[in-house]
Amino acid sequence: MxxxxxxxxxxxxxxxxxxxxxxxxxxxxxxHYRWVxxxxxxxxxxxxxxxxxxxxWPLKWRAVQTIDRSVDPPVIHYHHIWGPTRxxxxxxxFVPAPDGVHVxxxxxxxxxxPVIGGTPLGSLIAERIIGPHFVGAVAxxxxxxxxxxxxxxxxxxxxxxxxxxxxx
Numbered sequence: 001m002x003x004x005x006x007x008x009x010x011x012x013x014x015x016x017x018x019x020x021x022x023x024x025x026x027x028x029x030x031x032h033y034r035w036v037x038x039x040x041x042x043x044x045x046x047x048x049x050x051x052x053x054x055x056x057w058p059l060k061w062r063a064v065q066t067i068d069r070s071v072d073p074p075v076i077h078y079h080h081i082w083g084p085t086r087x088x089x090x091x092x093x094f095v096p097a098p099d100g101v102h103v104x105x106x107x108x109x110x111x112x113x114p115v116i117g118g119t120p121l122g123s124l125i126a127e128r129i130i131g132p133h134f135v136g137a138v139a140x141x142x143x144x145x146x147x148x149x150x151x152x153x154x155x156x157x158x159x160x161x162x163x164x165x166x167x168x
Contacts, residue, residue, distance in 0.1 A: 001109040001126035003136040007143045010100040011150035013073055019146050020092050020103070021067055021076055023048060030145050032138065034058070044069060047081070054134050061085050085135070087112045103146075105139045107131070 009016050019029065023046070026033040033052045040047040044067040051060040061083030068075045078090035088109040095102040109126055116122040 001107070001111070001123070001131040001135075003107045003131045003139070004104060005106075005136060005139040005143055006102060006104040007147050008097070008100040008102055009147045009150050011154045013094055013096055013101045015153070016101050016103060016146065016150055017074055017076075017094055019149065020094075021065075021074070023050070023065060026050075026142075029149060030142055032141050032145075049082075052138050054137055057134070059134065059138070063090075084113070085109055085130070088135075103143060105143060107135050107139065109135070 019025075023036050024038055026036050030052075032054070033050070035049075035051050037049045038046055039049055039062065041064075046065045047062065048065060049060065049062045051058065053059065061080050063078040063080045066077050066079075068077070073094040073096070075094075076092035078088075080086055080088040080090070088107055090105065090107050093104045093106075095104070109130065111117045111122040111126040111130070113122060116125070
């Protein structure tokens, strides 16, 4: 299974990367995240348990987050190590462009469930249900919410700057 979600965000790339990388704060800023618990590590390599909802359906998994800052802008990767998406690899990429920052999240999953993992039925479940209805939906909501936060911050900063200029 392969999914991709892409959105253009109009705001500072450093702020966008900061919000994307700060997964322990996701339950505060992303209403569909129930919790993110740091299990090990810190900084640019963390092992976390994450829980979200998809239209009331509870979802839970564990993943290793690594942030590669040797490239500019950084790239964020996840490797799911527990839960129904065990084995899934995820990447967050940020591409500055004249119209804003193009943020792309991609997911690759070779379903590893007992009995049906690696079979045509497992592939069908991954491609038709897990990918579009859970993985893609949660990633899309995550991107839309971060976009709204970043662009609202930009709008507020612009209003404050215009207000300060009017009083000079």
